[in-house]
Amino acid sequence: MLPKVRPTGVEALLGEEELIVSKTDPKGRISYANDIFLRMAKYSYTELIGAPHSLIRHPDMPRCVFNLLWDTLQSKREIFAYVVNLAKDGSHYWVFAHVTPTFDQHGNIVGYHSNRRKPDRAPIECIKPIYKALREEEGRHANAKEGMRAGSEMMHGLLKQKGLAYDEFVLSL
Structure with a gap:
C-alpha cells in the first residue's frame, strides 16, 4: 500500500535545464532515480x-492518461505526455515526459526509461x-474500471474532434 499524501496546492518548479530521469522494471517499479528526481519528489x-x-x-492526473501511457x-512504442506529479510533502510539479520501453537483445521489454x-x-x-x-x-x-473506460472514450472523442492522434495533440500544445 502506497503512503497517503495529501496535495497542498504548492507548486514546485523544475529548473529550465534540469532533467528528471528514472528507470523501472517491466512492472513499473523504480530501479533508478537521478538526484533531480529525488529532489523534486522529496523521497530518498x-x-x-x-x-x-x-x-x-x-490525484489530478486522469487514470485514462496513464492507461494510454x-x-x-x-505495444513497444514511446510516448510523450504532460504529467503532474505529487511529491512526498504534498507539493506538485508539472513535467513534459518522454517514456520509452527498454529492450533486451531479443526485442523483449525489460523495463522503461523516462526523461522529464x-x-x-x-x-x-x-x-x-x-x-x-x-x-x-x-x-x-460506479467503479474505477468503468470510469477509466469512460474517460478513455471521452479522450478519444476529443482527439477525433481535433483530427489528431494523441502524440500529434501533445506535441501541438
Whole structure:
C-alpha cells in the first residue's frame, strides 16, 4: 500500500535545464532515480528504489492518461505526455515526459526509461481543463474500471474532434 499524501496546492518548479530521469522494471517499479528526481519528489533513494512509479501519481492526473501511457509502452512504442506529479510533502510539479520501453537483445521489454523536463506554461494551462474534464468523467462511474473506460472514450472523442492522434495533440500544445 502506497503512503497517503495529501496535495497542498504548492507548486514546485523544475529548473529550465534540469532533467528528471528514472528507470523501472517491466512492472513499473523504480530501479533508478537521478538526484533531480529525488529532489523534486522529496523521497530518498532508498524510499524510491523498488517502489511503484505510481508513488508520485497526483490525484489530478486522469487514470485514462496513464492507461494510454501503459498501452502505448506495452505495444513497444514511446510516448510523450504532460504529467503532474505529487511529491512526498504534498507539493506538485508539472513535467513534459518522454517514456520509452527498454529492450533486451531479443526485442523483449525489460523495463522503461523516462526523461522529464520543465514544460512551457502555455501547454499546461491548455491541458489542465482537459484533465479536469477527464477526471470528472471518470468520477461519474460506479467503479474505477468503468470510469477509466469512460474517460478513455471521452479522450478519444476529443482527439477525433481535433483530427489528431494523441502524440500529434501533445506535441501541438
